[in-house]
Amino acid sequence: MPTAILHARALTRQFGGLVANDNVSLELLQGEVHALLGPNGAGKSTFINLLSGDLEPDSGSIVFKGHEITRYRPDRRSRLGIGRSFQRTNIFPAFTVFENCRLAAQSRAPRALSVFAVADQDAASCARAHRALALAAIADYADRRAGALSHGAQRQLELAMVLATEPEVLLLDEPLAGMGADESNRMVEVLRRLADGHAILLVEHDMDAVFALADRITVMVNGQVLESGTPAQIRASPAVRQAYLGEAEQAVE
């Protein structure tokens, strides 16, 4: 029986008059891929920001491996093992792909006081970086300037950077955003491989990817959790169909 590695309880967050997240609870089990679906404005981004520490909840709690981390800041959560990727690509464009990952990996063993060490020769961070690049399938681009990559490759780098920090939990905010068909398929393969060693919370709009990867799905609408269950359950749920999938079907007609 897999245990919950990350547990969000009754998270609420308001912005002025708008309740972006209303009493949202979600359990992320060890080793699972848990997808978070919902139409635009449902509150998914807010929820990810609450989990990563970029926003503080007005009420509710977040527990990671038994520890209360609700008020922890983003860097502390990262050091605990919660990695987060961003919807809008958030890399270091002027550095090479390899350096992007190596710097990310350096966060695990900062060696800030070693003035005479050479960063490029730091075995630990370099090794982590190589591993991350391989996992994200962009090892071939290691020496390219990150800003010069195609959009799809940059999204892979975005993911690689998080992997370089060797987290236990991955909070992935629309990793497939803006990708074409081929790139999406590549990314789905990457994510499938990642599912083995990590617990993943995946926010995505790409339905094919979600149903291919997810062990469980939670659907949010208007800041609240509508329903939570297996892909089959969600597919069959009339409430979900109406609120989310149903709209898409009507649009197609």
Next chain:
Amino acid sequence: MDFAYFLIQLLNGLQYGLLLFLVASGLTLIFGIMGIINLAHGSFYMIGAYMAFTLSSLTGSLAMAIVVGIILSVVLGIVLEWALFSRLYGRDHLEQVLLTYGLILIFEELRSIIVGNDVHGVAVPALLDRSIPLGPTLTYPVYRLFMSAVCLAIAGGLYVLIRRTRVGMMIRAGAANREMVETLGVNIGLVYRVVFALGVALAAFAGMLAAPVSSVYPGMGTQVLIICFVVVVIGGIGSVWGALAAALLIGLVDTFGKVFVPDYAGVAIYVLMAAILLWRPEGLFRRA
């Protein structure tokens, strides 16, 4: 100290604070709406004061000098915005800092060439050159009360302009999203020019108003600039209410500081700033 003395210091502190507010509001408007940090803002205050001196010497009337001075500063603001500041929108803050630092040098030197480096006094207009009694022995200058009243009136006017008029709405919208406002057909370039000219005029007018009280001297521009920065940091950038609250606070701390700890009065407001930084780094009021 007795009550009358305390009242005098209180009034002085408030008057100083209101004057600071006038200058700082121009600074915070320009930054809040156009995103430009302008180190030369203090120079406009100095230019206003020197204009008050030269024009009142020429015309014999401070009131006349102020009217002409306001017109001139609006023109100055428009020309500066068109020639220089319009090229700074969206640029690195570092570049804005450097360019406006260069402007300070230019303004200081031009003033030195045109008017010289002497310290001057400006006469209080005869109409206001009297005092009202405060308690049995002390009196208070009417001109200072006049200054405070004018500053308050302008503060009120600014509030009405920004919050209650169509122009104000355009300004606020333009601050939030320039492209959107442009596509709606508003000439945002014109709006920015007007706002900039307004900021310049506010600072210059403050200098003109203050001239009889604080006299006219070369270093007054940079002195007021740095205090304005403290006002903006304490009050929160982009917030006109914050600027008012912070300016009054600083006016009072500075004035009473001179009374109680004259040796350390200069440092008092920075200690205040440091304390507020510890407590609320983003300022007393968040961005309006």
Next chain:
Amino acid sequence: MRANATLLAVAGVFGALALFPAAGSPFYVELVTKIMILSIFALSLDLLVGYTGLVSFGHAAFFGVGAYALALLAPKAAPANLWVTLPIAVVVAGLAALIVGLFVLRTRGVYFIMVTLAFAQMFYFIFHDTKIGGGSDGRYVNFKPSAALGTVVPFDLDKPTQMYYAVLVLLGLTFALLRFILRAPLGRALQGIRANEHRMRALGFHVFAYKLASFTLAGALAGLAGYLSAAQYGFVNPEILSWRQSGDVLLMVILGGAGTALGPIAGAFALVLLEEWFAWLTQRWQLLLGATIVLLVLLMPGGLANLYGHVRRIRMYRS
């Protein structure tokens, strides 16, 4: 390839500086000594501006602390000991930076520029209004610091050429220290903070601690420059902490190219020589300087560094 070009340029510059006293008159030797001291100052600010992305408009505060440290430690009737007073000055300046950093680094962007200026003003007023350093009159350093170690006197700072070489060695050490730091993990982290602070935090870095470290080190090195300046000039007054001084050193960094190896040194030379030239042209040299600055910013978006961009693309980590 590029690394070699940079190495060549560095060797060239330091080589030229080493040979200069043989060719230059005593006046110029003292002038170049002054410029080298300002180069140390500019290098220290570049750590903040060019590599950590912190635009400080109050760096003169720590320069001043280092200078006043010598002025206050130096006895009236005898020279101060270099080996004792120099480290003290550097440490005190670093401490001052550490304390100020705890306050100012709570802010970002434009706020940061403003609060650093304000804190420098606070230091200015402390020295100007109180009797600590002789108030607005300032204080004299009656003797150049003595390099005596017991009975051995390795060099004599009273001789301009020996002062020159002492400063050159310290410039070289400062330069080398900064190069080491920049290629070390610490330096990469600082550059990462400059490039994308938000991501650095998301990746698990203690961003505040790194910024504080950078600010403290920059302050300490500024203190070194201040100490040397007081030693050379023999006099300190509150004006060395003024916002003009802070603006000038910032200008040096930008003029030369922020984030480049030799940029700050080039900038120090450029600004001092420009000021000397303008002052020779006209009494109204500030007008020329101001106009030059305005034109530079308008006509060179991205700053002068772009000019050097091709030759000196040793930005980031290829050093």
